[in-house]
Ligand SMILES: O=C(O)CCC(=O)C(=O)O
């Protein structure tokens with residue numbers, strides 16, 4: 001086990017890890033909090049600085065198109081009833097390379113050689129949402145890799161609503177989480193992270209055999225007012241090749 005504590009739903013405060021990195025283009029510290037051990041879900045405070053968050057928002061500004069959906073063979077389709085946000089794919093300039101390095105050096109990132117595909121930014125205005133889905137694909141012959149881990153970083157959170165809901169995670173009971181998690185939702189609704197600029201959720205999508213974890217089901221809940229923008233950092237690994245580089 002990665003952790004000493006077996007209390008998955010209420011990690012002790014000793015589970016906080018502070019990481020400081022000098023090589024992610026500038027010195028940067030963030031704080032990790034264990035949310036769930038299986039599936040592995042970590043909440044990261046200040047994964048990006050406020051300046052980085054606003055630069056990322058600026059970089060994506062002119063690039064937004066309707067967000068796609070992917071089938072298990074990797075084909076793209078559109079269905080605004082299911083996913084109504086906008087997506088921008090970012091050029092790999094210096095800030096992006098810094099964030100890729102920061103992601104690779106995250107202590108819980110176990111596939112340092114995995115392929116990071118171009119980073120994408122998701123934008124949600126009023127009523128925009130992304131209903132329940134997995135970030136992983138079921139194995140099919142046409143797609144030889146899968147998304148092993150996800151960072152979802154809130155880069156703009158001037159909104160109400162728009163939480164990131166994991167309906168199959170056990171609700172967090174300790175009030176200390178209410179700073180970041182919706183503590184007013186119904187029991188049984190899992191865990192809903194509230195958008196907070198600069199903070200991120202990291203999770204592993206695949207089990208040790210490379211199979212998708214159904215416990216990672218999640219949704220971007222509808223924004224009720226304002227604007228939410230988030231950055232995805234997805235790492236890809238090959239199927240059945242023991243987490244090798246894609
Ligand atoms: O918007 C969110 O909170 C989640 C976004 C998401 O799940 C995705 O882009 O795959």
Ligand SMILES: [Fe+2]
Pocket residue numbers: 133134135218
């Ligand atoms: Fe997702």
